[in-house]
Amino acid sequence: MALKIKRGDTVKVVKGKDKGKIGKVKKVLIEKKRLIVEEVNIVKRHMRAMGPDRPSGIVEMEAPISWSNVRLICPSCGEPTRVGFRFEDGKKVRYCKKCNEVID
Numbered sequence: 137m138a139l140k141i142k143r144g145d146t147v148k149v150v151k152g153k154d155k156g157k158i159g160k161v162k163k164v165l166i167e168k169k170r171l172i173v174e175e176v177n178i179v180k181r182h183m184r185a186m187g188p189d190r191p192s193g194i195v196e197m198e199a200p201i202s203w204s205n206v207r208l209i210c211p212s213c214g215e216p217t218r219v220g221f222r223f224e225d226g227k228k229v230r231y232c233k234k235c236n237e238v239i240d
C-alpha cells in the first residue's frame with residue numbers, strides 16, 4: 137500500500153491541540169491511520185518501576201495522532217502540502233500538489 141506519509145517525513149499539525157507544531161514522523165501506525173510525531177501530542181504516563189535502571193515515575197511520550205490532522209511539509213518548496221501519487225518510470229511516486237516536485 138502506498139502511504140502518503142512515511143517515517144522520517146516532516147509534518148505540520150493542522151488540527152487539534154498541537155495545531156501549528158512541526159515535527160518528524162517517528163512511526164506510522166498503518167492500521168490505525170495514525171502517526172507518532174516527535175514532540176507532538178505529548179502525554180504523561182505513570183510508569184511502574186522496571187528494575188533498578190528504570191525507576192517508577194511520570195514519563196512524557198508522544199501519543200499517536202490521526203494522519204488526517206497533519207500535512208506533509210514538502211522538502212522542495214517547504215510548504216505544508218497535500219500529497220499526490222503519479223507514475224514515473226513505472227514506479228509509483230509521491231509528489232507535492234503545490235510545487236509538483238517528487239517527494240522522496
Ligand SMILES: [Zn+2]
Nearest residue numbers: 210213232235
Ligand atoms: Zn512542494
